[in-house]
Amino acid sequence: MKPPALPEETLRRVLRLAKGNGLSVLIIAGLGTLVSLAFGDLVGAGVGLVVAYGGWMELNGRRTLLRGDAAGVDRLIRAQWIVLGAILAYCVTRFASFDSDTALGGLTPDMRSQLTEAGLDVAAILPLVRLIFYLTYATVAVVTLLYQGGMARYYSRRREPVGQALAARLRPVVPPAAAASPEDWVT
Numbered sequence: 001m002k003p004p005a006l007p008e009e010t011l012r013r014v015l016r017l018a019k020g021n022g023l024s025v026l027i028i029a030g031l032g033t034l035v036s037l038a039f040g041d042l043v044g045a046g047v048g049l050v051v052a053y054g055g056w057m058e059l060n061g062r063r064t065l066l067r068g069d070a071a072g073v074d075r076l077i078r079a080q081w082i083v084l085g086a087i088l089a090y091c092v093t094r095f096a097s098f099d100s101d102t103a104l105g106g107l108t109p110d111m112r113s114q115l116t117e118a119g120l121d122v123a124a125i126l127p128l129v130r131l132i133f134y135l136t137y138a139t140v141a142v143v144t145l146l147y148q149g150g151m152a153r154y155y156s157r158r159r160e161p162v163g164q165a166l167a168a169r170l171r172p173v174v175p176p177a178a179a180a181s182p183e184d185w186v187t
Helices: 007-038 042-066 072-095 100-105 109-117 122-157 159-170 182-186
Strands: none
Touching (some): 007 042, 007 072, 007 122, 007 159, 042 072, 072 122, 072 159, 109 122, 122 159
16 A cells, blocks of 8 residues: 655645646636637626636635645635536536527538438437437536546645645754754854
């Protein structure tokens, strides 16, 4: 069995993970917000802004840790809950918004003719479209729950070693008395 990481190594890992995850969330959510705005999806843009805020908060928690404040871990955890809540709320609104006319309204005349040539009635594919719609948002919800929930748990379980590492950085290192040289006694 592998021994637990030293507090300083745990702090380095948390800082590295928070930087990568926070930047990823901020960039992807920012781009998603812009795409949603381009398509006129104000709900999607709002969700994107909230998720981007969660990414910013994670980076802010990292900066707080770099300043030596253990409260940064709380911000890292809170950021995960913000992202999780926003995405789950969006998935719930999507579940409630399925519209048959809109789902089939995206079919071009060419697509409709291809379906007819294949012997399929456009209305017959509606149950499949509905199933794919719900499965897509259910998958997004489950993956988000597992990932963001796992990240919140990860940060929460590292709270104590991160606090120890930050406290150790504040304490001066006192050399052992036997290793002190005569110059150390003078200065």
